Amino acid sequence: MDFATRAIHAGQDADPTTGATIVPIYATSTYTQAAVGEHKGFDYSRVANPTRSALETQLAALEEAEHCVAFASGLGAETAIAGLLSAGDHVVVSDDTYGGTYRLFTRVLERFGIASTFVDMTDAEAVRAAIVPATKMLWIETPTNPMLRIIDIAAMASLAAPDRLVVVDNTFCTPYFQSPLALGADIVIHSATKYIGGHSDAIGGAAMTNDGAIAENLRFLAKTLGAVLSPFEAFLISRGAKTLAVRMREHERNAHAVATFLSERDDVSEVLYPGLPSHPQYELARAQMSGSGGIVSVRLRGPESRALEFAKRTRLFSLAESLGGVESLINHPGRMTHGSIPKDERERRGITDGLLRLSVGIESARDLIADLRQALDATRTAAGVLLAGDPPNPSRIPTTQSAGAPTA
Numbered sequence: 001m002d003f004a005t006r007a008i009h010a011g012q013d014a015d016p017t018t019g020a021t022i023v024p025i026y027a028t029s030t031y032t033q034a035a036v037g038e039h040k041g042f043d044y045s046r047v048a049n050p051t052r053s054a055l056e057t058q059l060a061a062l063e064e065a066e067h068c069v070a071f072a073s074g075l076g077a078e079t080a081i082a083g084l085l086s087a088g089d090h091v092v093v094s095d096d097t098y099g100g101t102y103r104l105f106t107r108v109l110e111r112f113g114i115a116s117t118f119v120d121m122t123d124a125e126a127v128r129a130a131i132v133p134a135t136k137m138l139w140i141e142t143p144t145n146p147m148l149r150i151i152d153i154a155a156m157a158s159l160a161a162p163d164r165l166v167v168v169d170n171t172f173c174t175p176y177f178q179s180p181l182a183l184g185a186d187i188v189i190h191s192a193t194k195y196i197g198g199h200s201d202a203i204g205g206a207a208m209t210n211d212g213a214i215a216e217n218l219r220f221l222a223k224t225l226g227a228v229l230s231p232f233e234a235f236l237i238s239r240g241a242k243t244l245a246v247r248m249r250e251h252e253r254n255a256h257a258v259a260t261f262l263s264e265r266d267d268v269s270e271v272l273y274p275g276l277p278s279h280p281q282y283e284l285a286r287a288q289m290s291g292s293g294g295i296v297s298v299r300l301r302g303p304e305s306r307a308l309e310f311a312k313r314t315r316l317f318s319l320a321e322s323l324g325g326v327e328s329l330i331n332h333p334g335r336m337t338h339g340s341i342p343k344d345e346r347e348r349r350g351i352t353d354g355l356l357r358l359s360v361g362i363e364s365a366r367d368l369i370a371d372l373r374q375a376l377d378a379t380r381t382a383a384g385v386l387l388a389g390d391p392p393n394p395s396r397i398p399t400t401q402s403a404g405a406p407t408a
């Protein structure tokens, strides 16, 4: 069956007791047993719940994986995967990764004796050099966040083999655009909070694998660590995932239009989007992904105050953490999602003060571009941007403003 069909039908059989067409929210913590140990496959909802099981079947089918374990959040899934490791183990992590992943490795796992080295995974030699005998896992996020660089999953898998696990965070592409397991990854993880749920109304995560032993271990870790998905959230995420194919096509179409518009502006210094031929890894992106996704990063010309003012002035693009919902969002990585990364480390990765990340929603592309245009035009002078050809205007004083404390 094709992707769009699997999204709607996998795991979505009519309810066996009532015939309900839609999988109900089984709001129950426990299950009545006919005799000791005699039950219908469910005994306690931290271990398994029918609504969550239906979602796991649906998400496994989308990723074309044999197994899926759902978690209370993307980071819940990451924590369980970290539970596959032991003190003394080492992980090589892509250096331009989700801020929460960076925090998990550096602030928590480090204390438990699990060391990590962050490297630029677009550089195979650097990865080879970072691998030591204790290395048990390679942790990849591609496209990277927020720089949207592309990591060659198959190349990393061949570097890691045979005895190191390759984990790929597939949140940005979703299985609609990228299939890491087919490229040699052992485990795929998702923040289902983002595109899979798709409506910014639920927090959830998932891990998929074709390896039965890993799956069994992850189920053990899920019930032992306890970051399991509630049936209410499972219902919302399942409902969202049914339209994943339709949404991803629209996200991509709009992101293309927005990236093209921004790249034609003289008050923008750089547009980062894997679907633009100007992207340094355009060919790799085309080979590895079947589409370019809905995230566009942009570097505005002018001081940081301009980027902050711009983010305040967009109306359809809400200034918010997160991504992947139907509505467009704008985020200042340096002060928001990546605020937990030290400033010098951030800048080394290209997360400069003028960088903004757009999660392009599925509104009308024309309206989205008009919104970006008015915010660019308004801040072009308000922030005192001096462009080649613009007459200097000494009356314009750069605005300063305080951004909220990092909350990611």
Ligand SMILES: *Cc1c(COP(=O)(O)O)cnc(C)c1O
Pocket: 073, 074, 075, 076, 098, 100, 101, 141, 145, 169, 171, 172, 190, 191, 192, 193, 194, 203, 204, 205
């Ligand atoms: C949001 C996100 C996470 C964390 O997921 P939560 O559901 O917020 O815990 C991990 N990886 C990526 C790429 C993300 O965008």
